[in-house]
Amino acid sequence: MLDKFVAGMASLRFLSGSLEILAALLMIRLGRVDKALAVNSALAFVGPTVLLITTSIGLAGMADKLSWSKMAWIACGVACLLIGILKK
Numbered sequence: 001m002l003d004k005f006v007a008g009m010a011s012l013r014f015l016s017g018s019l020e021i022l023a024a025l026l027m028i029r030l031g032r033v034d035k036a037l038a039v040n041s042a043l044a045f046v047g048p049t050v051l052l053i054t055t056s057i058g059l060a061g062m063a064d065k066l067s068w069s070k071m072a073w074i075a076c077g078v079a080c081l082l083i084g085i086l087k088k
Helices: 005-030 033-062 068-086
Strands: none
Touching: 005 033, 033 068
């Protein structure tokens, strides 16, 4: 049987991927660079949000198996990823 945490993480990734495909189709339909850039900018918010939520779900599923120090290292890693993604 599929773990509920794995199912939640996979469902969120399916939703995220579907949004990416819909955004690409919308860009093609709009046919203008300025409007496509606006759609792409909206997607820039979705990516890090999905990363944080799926990581949180995964950590909740593993919380009983990880020590607090390992959880802190994982949080530092996620913070470094977000800084690298979002910092201009």
